[in-house]
Amino acid sequence: MSTLLSREEFTAALNAIGERQYHDLHPFHKLLHGGELGKGQIQAWALNRFYYQVSIPRKDLTIMARMDDPALRRVWMQRVLDHDGLRQDGQPDESKVGGIERWLRLTDGLGLDRDYVRSLEGILPATRYAVDAYVHFVRDHSLLEAVASSLTELFAPAIHRERIAGFERYYAFANDSTLSYFRKRLDEAPRDVDFGLTYVLENARTGEQQQACIRALRFKTELLWAQLDALHHAYVTPGLIPPGAFVPDDRTPTRYSR
Amino acid sequence: MSTLLSREEFTAALNAIGERQYHDLHPFHKLLHGGELGKGQIQAWALNRFYYQVSIPRKDLTIMARMDDPALRRVWMQRVLDHDGLRQDGQPDESKVGGIERWLRLTDGLGLDRDYVRSLEGILPATRYAVDAYVHFVRDHSLLEAVASSLTELFAPAIHRERIAGFERYYAFANDSTLSYFRKRLDEAPRDVDFGLTYVLENARTGEQQQACIRALRFKTELLWAQLDALHHAYVTPGLIPPGAFVPDDRTPTRYSR
Numbered sequence: 194m195s196t197l198l199s200r201e202e203f204t205a206a207l208n209a210i211g212e213r214q215y216h217d218l219h220p221f222h223k224l225l226h227g228g229e230l231g232k233g234q235i236q237a238w239a240l241n242r243f244y245y246q247v248s249i250p251r252k253d254l255t256i257m258a259r260m261d262d263p264a265l266r267r268v269w270m271q272r273v274l275d276h277d278g279l280r281q282d283g284q285p286d287e288s289k290v291g292g293i294e295r296w297l298r299l300t301d302g303l304g305l306d307r308d309y310v311r312s313l314e315g316i317l318p319a320t321r322y323a324v325d326a327y328v329h330f331v332r333d334h335s336l337l338e339a340v341a342s343s344l345t346e347l348f349a350p351a352i353h354r355e356r357i358a359g360f361e362r363y364y365a366f367a368n369d370s371t372l373s374y375f376r377k378r379l380d381e382a383p384r385d386v387d388f389g390l391t392y393v394l395e396n397a398r399t400g401e402q403q404q405a406c407i408r409a410l411r412f413k414t415e416l417l418w419a420q421l422d423a424l425h426h427a428y429v430t431p432g433l434i435p436p437g438a439f440v441p442d443d444r445t446p447t448r449y450s451r
Numbered sequence: 452m453s454t455l456l457s458r459e460e461f462t463a464a465l466n467a468i469g470e471r472q473y474h475d476l477h478p479f480h481k482l483l484h485g486g487e488l489g490k491g492q493i494q495a496w497a498l499n500r501f502y503y504q505v506s507i508p509r510k511d512l513t514i515m516a517r518m519d520d521p522a523l524r525r526v527w528m529q530r531v532l533d534h535d536g537l538r539q540d541g542q543p544d545e546s547k548v549g550g551i552e553r554w555l556r557l558t559d560g561l562g563l564d565r566d567y568v569r570s571l572e573g574i575l576p577a578t579r580y581a582v583d584a585y586v587h588f589v590r591d592h593s594l595l596e597a598v599a600s601s602l603t604e605l606f607a608p609a610i611h612r613e614r615i616a617g618f619e620r621y622y623a624f625a626n627d628s629t630l631s632y633f634r635k636r637l638d639e640a641p642r643d644v645d646f647g648l649t650y651v652l653e654n655a656r657t658g659e660q661q662q663a664c665i666r667a668l669r670f671k672t673e674l675l676w677a678q679l680d681a682l683h684h685a686y687v688t689p690g691l692i693p694p695g696a697f698v699p700d701d702r703t704p705t706r707y708s709r
Contacts (some may be wrong), residue, residue: 257512263549
């Protein structure tokens with residue numbers, strides 16, 4: 194029997210997870226944001242992360258397919274539209290370009306072939322497992338836990354700001370096009386998380402439900418962290434790239450700086 | 452080993468299913484559209500059919516959650532938006548009211564309480580089984596079969612036209628508000644089915660795949676038909692309403708006419 198936390202205690206417990214284990218603390222991000230990585234390593238990061246980006250709408254659609262309330266689906270739908278976009282690239286309204294397309298502008302800017310990126314052929318198996326675990330989690334757990342797992346958005350604006358600043362300061366590839374994904378998320382994530390946090394605070398009505406939400410958020414931070422572990426192992430230390438995974442042309446350990 | 456049909460033969464085979472077993476042929480619809488039903492019977496139809504309406508987005512989201520291609524998701528998304536709407540009732544832009552809300556205007560016009568309709572408490576268990584079978588089908592079968600099962604939209608405009616004409620001619624409840632769902636679908640369904648049919652024709656590349664699509668469409672017509680069988684049994688002949696299901700106040704067998 195878990196004790197029912199007050200609204201403040203529950204919010205603090207959720208935030209504490211971010212402070213302890215959000216992936217902004219991971220050594221790979223420290224290197225990435227601190228200008229310490231070479232071009233090939235950044236390519237590997239962007240390539241692998243593309244699988245996460247392209248899977249987020251599958252995750253949100255899986256959640257939505259379980260919602261009975263059209264009003265709730267209507268709100269959540271915005272997340273899918275944010276990622277998939279309301280139009281293809283090359284059409285007039287730039288603001289309607291989705292997050293997936295914006296991420297491809299980043300991989301373009303890093304010199305990766307779009308067809309190769311989209312094929313997912315070069316991603317690390319561990320990336321696939323971690324991302325798929327997220328989609329499966331929201332399918333197999335309660336709707337409340339599924340929503341709670343999205344609350345890493347509480348911590349996202351800080352990492353996006355750190356990333357934009359680090360990229361602009363250290364890397365030649367940083368420009369309006371390659372940074373467009375992160376800048377857009379600065380607007381979108383706070384709106385999403387306001388809704389998600391309110392939903393969780395209002396719908397976790399027992400101590401057990403609160404603890405399930407805390408576990409869900411912790412699960413989410415773990416799968417983000419695991420993706421960076423795999424990248425670090427393959428492309429930083431010891432640099433053991435699994436057979437079949439992306440091998441950068443540029444394997445110089447030198448910093449990819451301006 | 453199934454023979455590969457030509458594009459024309461395959462299209463004809465799909466259309467033949469509609470001609471043989473689409474639910475416009477069901478006796479219940481003949482009574483409904485011919486002005487032969489009483490108010491309570493029409494209430495029962497609209498109440499049960501609401502579960503289908505509210506489940507269609509769950510069905511489409513389940514399909515979308517299985518799509519890897521953002522461009523494909525972007526097209527399919529329109530179906531969910533059509534049903535869930537882009538705004539709540541009472542806000543300015545009438546064109547953005549979703550199909551579910553429009554269906555509630557029909558149940559309003561028939562004198563049913565919205566909370567009761569939304570609660571789903573009065574629907575026939577057989578309605579639930581048939582509708583849920585549709586959601587499960589698109590989850591458990593191939594994406595191609597899931598898309599093929601949507602092709603009853605080939606046959607929908609004809610039944611909507613017949614229904615609008617029959618309602619206007621025979622029933623006192625027919626007005627712009629109660630007919631709004633059907634009129635809107637006259638615009639939406641042809642657009643949806645153009646896409647779905649093209650997708651099926653292009654992606655069913657073997658005789659086996661074509662036969663699977665034909666079976667999927669047949670499955671869909673069966674589940675639509677089964678819903679009317681259940682209504683007919685409970686509310687027409689023999690009129691055996693299962694315990695717990697909706698019991699109309701008005702059980703007069705007289706026609707609910709103008």
